[in-house]
Amino acid sequence: MKFLRFIISLIITTSLFVVYQYKVSDLPPIAKFFSPFVGFWQNAEAENLLPSTAFTSPYLKDKVEVVYDDRLVPHIFAQNEEDLFFTQGYVTAQHRLWQMDMQTRVAAGRLSEIIGEKVLNRDMEARRIGLKLGAERSLAFTNLNPKTKKILESYTAGVNAWITSLTPATFPMEYKLLDFEPELWSPAKAMLLLKYMANMLTGYETDFENTNAVKLLSFDVFNELFPDFPDSLLDPIVPSGTLFPERAGKLDSVGNKFLPQIAALSYPFERPEADYGSNNWAVNGSKTANGKPILCNDPHLGLNLPSIWFEVQLNAPGINVYGATIPGSPCIISGFNDSIAWGITNAAMDVKDWYNIKFRDKSRNEYEFNGKWMPSKKVVERFKVRGKATVYDTIVHTLHGPVAYDKKYNHGVETENRALKWTAHGPSNELLTLYKLNVGQNYTDYVDAIQHYVCPGQNFVFAAANNDIAIWQQGKFVDRNTQQGRFVQDGTDSSTLWKGYIPQNQNPHVLNPERGFVSSANQHPTDQSYPYYYTGIYEYFRNRRINQRLTEMSNIKAEDMMKLQNDNYNLYAEESLPLLIKNLNTQGLNTSQKEILAQLSGWTFYNDAELAAPIYYETWWTKFRDLLWDEFAGNNRLLATPGAFHTIRFLKRFPSSELIDNVSTPITETLKTLATQSFVSMSKELQQYKANHPKQEFIWANFKNTTVTHLSQQAAFSVSGVQNGGNSGIVNATSSKKGPSWRMVVSPGSKGDSYGIYPGGQSGNVGSRFYANFIADWAKGKYYQLLLLQPNEKHPRILSTQRGTPKK
Amino acid sequence: MKSTPGFYQLKEERQKSRKWFLPRVLLLAAFSGLAQVYLPWWSLIFVCAIIGFFTSALNHSPFFAGFTALFLVWACFAFYLDSHNAHLLSSKVVQLFPLPTSSFLLVCITGIFGGIIGGFATLVGHSFQKLIVKVE
Numbered sequence: 001m002k003f004l005r006f007i008i009s010l011i012i013t014t015s016l017f018v019v020y021q022y023k024v025s026d027l028p029p030i031a032k033f034f035s036p037f038v039g040f041w042q043n044a045e046a047e048n049l050l051p052s053t054a055f056t057s058p059y060l061k062d063k064v065e066v067v068y069d070d071r072l073v074p075h076i077f078a079q080n081e082e083d084l085f086f087t088q089g090y091v092t093a094q095h096r097l098w099q100m101d102m103q104t105r106v107a108a109g110r111l112s113e114i115i116g117e118k119v120l121n122r123d124m125e126a127r128r129i130g131l132k133l134g135a136e137r138s139l140a141f142t143n144l145n146p147k148t149k150k151i152l153e154s155y156t157a158g159v160n161a162w163i164t165s166l167t168p169a170t171f172p173m174e175y176k177l178l179d180f181e182p183e184l185w186s187p188a189k190a191m192l193l194l195k196y197m198a199n200m201l202t203g204y205e206t207d208f209e210n211t212n213a214v215k216l217l218s219f220d221v222f223n224e225l226f227p228d229f230p231d232s233l234l235d236p237i238v239p240s241g242t243l244f245p246e247r248a249g250k251l252d253s254v255g256n257k258f259l260p261q262i263a264a265l266s267y268p269f270e271r272p273e274a275d276y277g278s279n280n281w282a283v284n285g286s287k288t289a290n291g292k293p294i295l296c297n298d299p300h301l302g303l304n305l306p307s308i309w310f311e312v313q314l315n316a317p318g319i320n321v322y323g324a325t326i327p328g329s330p331c332i333i334s335g336f337n338d339s340i341a342w343g344i345t346n347a348a349m350d351v352k353d354w355y356n357i358k359f360r361d362k363s364r365n366e367y368e369f370n371g372k373w374m375p376s377k378k379v380v381e382r383f384k385v386r387g388k389a390t391v392y393d394t395i396v397h398t399l400h401g402p403v404a405y406d407k408k409y410n411h412g413v414e415t416e417n418r419a420l421k422w423t424a425h426g427p428s429n430e431l432l433t434l435y436k437l438n439v440g441q442n443y444t445d446y447v448d449a450i451q452h453y454v455c456p457g458q459n460f461v462f463a464a465a466n467n468d469i470a471i472w473q474q475g476k477f478v479d480r481n482t483q484q485g486r487f488v489q490d491g492t493d494s495s496t497l498w499k500g501y502i503p504q505n506q507n508p509h510v511l512n513p514e515r516g517f518v519s520s521a522n523q524h525p526t527d528q529s530y531p532y533y534y535t536g537i538y539e540y541f542r543n544r545r546i547n548q549r550l551t552e553m554s555n556i557k558a559e560d561m562m563k564l565q566n567d568n569y570n571l572y573a574e575e576s577l578p579l580l581i582k583n584l585n586t587q588g589l590n591t592s593q594k595e596i597l598a599q600l601s602g603w604t605f606y607n608d609a610e611l612a613a614p615i616y617y618e619t620w621w622t623k624f625r626d627l628l629w630d631e632f633a634g635n636n637r638l639l640a641t642p643g644a645f646h647t648i649r650f651l652k653r654f655p656s657s658e659l660i661d662n663v664s665t666p667i668t669e670t671l672k673t674l675a676t677q678s679f680v681s682m683s684k685e686l687q688q689y690k691a692n693h694p695k696q697e698f699i700w701a702n703f704k705n706t707t708v709t710h711l712s713q714q715a716a717f718s719v720s721g722v723q724n725g726g727n728s729g730i731v732n733a734t735s736s737k738k739g740p741s742w743r744m745v746v747s748p749g750s751k752g753d754s755y756g757i758y759p760g761g762q763s764g765n766v767g768s769r770f771y772a773n774f775i776a777d778w779a780k781g782k783y784y785q786l787l788l789l790q791p792n793e794k795h796p797r798i799l800s801t802q803r804g805t806p807k808k
Numbered sequence: 809m810k811s812t813p814g815f816y817q818l819k820e821e822r823q824k825s826r827k828w829f830l831p832r833v834l835l836l837a838a839f840s841g842l843a844q845v846y847l848p849w850w851s852l853i854f855v856c857a858i859i860g861f862f863t864s865a866l867n868h869s870p871f872f873a874g875f876t877a878l879f880l881v882w883a884c885f886a887f888y889l890d891s892h893n894a895h896l897l898s899s900k901v902v903q904l905f906p907l908p909t910s911s912f913l914l915v916c917i918t919g920i921f922g923g924i925i926g927g928f929a930t931l932v933g934h935s936f937q938k939l940i941v942k943v944e
Contacts, residue, residue: 002935002938002939003939005931005935005938006932006936006938009928009931009932009935010932013853013857013925013928013929013931013932016924016928017853017925020849020850020921021850030921031849031850031921031925032849034882034917034918034921034922035849035882035918035922036885036886036889036918037844037845037849037885038849040897040901041886041889041890041897041898041918042889043897044889044890044892044897045893046892046893047892047893047894047896173897173901177904714904716900716901716902716903716904717900765897766897766900766901767893767896767898767900768896769894769896771896
């Protein structure tokens with residue numbers, strides 16, 4: 001009896017130890033998570049805590065001071081650049097370590113080491129498209145430049161100084177929840193992070209879909225629905241009519257080297273979604289109230305917590321700059337200093353091409369090229385999977401690039417192999433651009449800085465205190481033959497190869513245009529007179545609204561720019577709703593449907609948060625497009641439907657096209673039928689929605705339900721129901737999961753006239769009051785004044801100071 | 809119920825045992841708390857087992873003593889951290905579980921988790937002592 005009691009209690013205690021110490025299925029280890037001595041409670045930092053602990057490091061050469069303002073923005077003051085970037089790494093890790101770690105693991109294809117088998121495919125995709133490959137090449141290249149090599153090393157040393165100061169109790173809470181430990185940082189990780197951004201922001205390509213669409217529709221119809229250059233309403237970045245220098249060689253046509261069969265059933269890789277985009281613009285003193293230029297930027301990205309951005313000021317002799325950084329990468333990405341300001345939007349040029357590879361046999365050891373069999377190179381990638389055996393994936397490399405797409409994604413069909421050619425694979429040193437912009441003083445410095453930038457292509461908007469304004473679309477862009485890169489290409493001969501790149505000085509740009517402003521919103525960089533062929537997926541609404549407003553505006557103050565960044569005017573509604581209403585058969589509508597129609601008819605096209613009309617319109621428009629493009633659904637092949645702009649353009653040009661007919665019904669549908677059917681199904685669906693949400697006010701903000709999602713996807717750590725208007729395609733591009741991730745309005749030369757906000761908070765700690773504290777103000781369209789402090793400046797908004805000293 | 813000498817003896821034993829319950833709890837709490845500050849969390853298992861072993865003659869409810877001690881240590885410390893944090897973290901963490909959104913509930917659950925392992929660890933030491941020491 002006594003023996004039994006002892007044995008049973010021993011067994012229970014041992015079992016408890018196991019579940020308290022080790023992760024069982026999805027549950028965190030109980031003690032490692034719940035113990036107030038080591039678990040998440042340790043991250044419940046005191047509410048009024050401000051970073052003030054001193055740090056020492058043998059790496060530091062001199063004293064550094066980190067001054068925190070009331071929004072927990074670190075202002076770093078160092079005596080030399082090495083100490084400066086060391087400290088940037090140190091404080092960034094202090095607030096955002098887990099996020100840095102996770103994002104680089106995603107890029108490296110190492111997420112399954114932590115999460116397990118369910119993310120293995122995602123890891124394989126990251127390796128297959130060559131993010132690691134590109135990061136390795138870029139690291140070697142970046143190290144060739146002594147300046148950027150030193151910056152990377154200093155930053156890395158700073159991050160590692162923070163990591164090594166941690167104990168299991170002080171690890172960020174997410175490590176405890178997912179049960180893993182931070183590993184040391186390295187320059188390679190910073191490169192991976194830049195490739196992670198490149199993957200998120202490049203490759204506005206739909207090669208698979210386009211190839212399928214041509215087979216389905218014929219080339220002429222395809223070109224009508226997805227034109228490279230719609231005839232009007234382009235409103236490009238470089239104003240129409242600007243003269244371009246002639247190109248060096250002749251522009252060739254790629255001929256009929258498109259893929260003969262259906263390209264693919266699915267696209268397994270991550271790609272920028274249609275609602276990624278950004279706005280930036282700058283006006284010179286001729287348009288502002290105080291005669292100083294104003295520069296604005298709002299990159300639209302996934303709305304996440306911890307935010308993709310981290311604000312910081314960097315100060316050392318020769319550098320004094322403020323702005324938004326990406327945790328894990330040194331320098332400031334979008335910001336300003338005493339003399340200049342710059343901002344970025346994505347260049348939507350396609351820099352990602354797919355080539356069809358013909359292997360000699362199943363071994364994939366050789367592939368056909370120019371009539372010969374070329375040897376392929378095989379690289380075995382290794383994936384450690386948590387709780388499972390290690391998995392290996394063989395990636396075949398060709399002269400085009402890695403064969404990312406093969407039988408794995410195509411029901412085991414051995415003959416469909418596609419290699420990826422992408423500018424992100426090439427060596428590049430984007431960091432040099434960032435550094436030079438950070439210390440830049442004028443237009444010449446800015447042009448010198450951006451020339452090093454390869455991928456992801458960006459529209460760098462610029463303004464200087466001397467009233468110079470400019471914009472360059474910068475990146476390494478392919479000098480294409482006409483039509484090259486729109487479709488999956490034949491990889492068996494050299495005629496489809498990239499023949500070179502657009503010379504850097506020929507990249508689309510404009511300096512001090514007559515109209516007094518420059519702007520970009522992911523639209524076409526040029527009109528059709530540009531002597532190089534390019535293709536991409538372009539914006540047609542935000543750009544026109546912005547340019548229209550900037551043309552109208554004069555005597556501009558910072559507040560006017562803030563209003564413009566928060567502008568909810570829905571241009572695609574203005575251009576499509578009259579068409580829908582005109583074709584709506586109003587006979588047979590019931591009372592509530594007539595009421596909806598009345599609301600829509602009186603609507604002034606603003607997607608404001610507190611209105612119901614945007615709900616009716618957006619739902620109707622989506623349903624209408626689904627009915628209209630029924631040809632694209634089903635079909636057992638991967639297809640993309642024409643965007644809103646192309647849809648409206650098509651309907652205006654071909655109001656009785658046979659594509660309007662629904663192919664699955666015996667009758668012939670007209671525009672009237674589709675408009676009426678979609679209206680009725682919209683009203684029914686929304687009636688159902690109202691019945692399902694009896695307690696919710698029926699307004700656009702609630703319906704759209706903008707959510708800022710924690711990187712772990714845990715709803716508990718996310719913020720939903722953000723009360724904001726807009727949508728993608730609107731200047732305030734806030735959709736349900738994406739939106740303006742960093743709004744900046746700055747005025748070079750006008751001290752103190754700098755404002756910014758992002759939907760998050762400086763701290764990555766869910767338990768900090770600085771975790772998500774900007775979101776409510778961001779939703780209201782408010783801004784904070786950004787402090788570009790001088791060394792030893794006493795400012796009332798400074799709350800605490802952290803000091804670093806060299807350790808002998 | 810019939811009164812027998814054995815019954816009175818037992819009652820006396822119980823009273824003695826009860827008298828020692830609180831000191832035993834405090835002993836467990838103090839030493840396990842101290843251990844967890846400087847050692848990994850699982851040091852509490854050894855501390856409880858050892859104290860359970862040496863105090864087994866004084867008190868007859870080892871599980872409840874260990875449970876109470878560790879419940880108090882974990883819950884009180886969690887409560888302290890939580891109130892200084894203005895419940896910012898706990899109000900979010902509690903949403904990870906299918907529970908009412910209450911920080912106080914999370915503090916209690918934390919205490920119960922501590923209590924369970926503290927209780928069983930104390931029981932191990934206690935019952936081991938009973939096993940090896942012959943009582944007449």
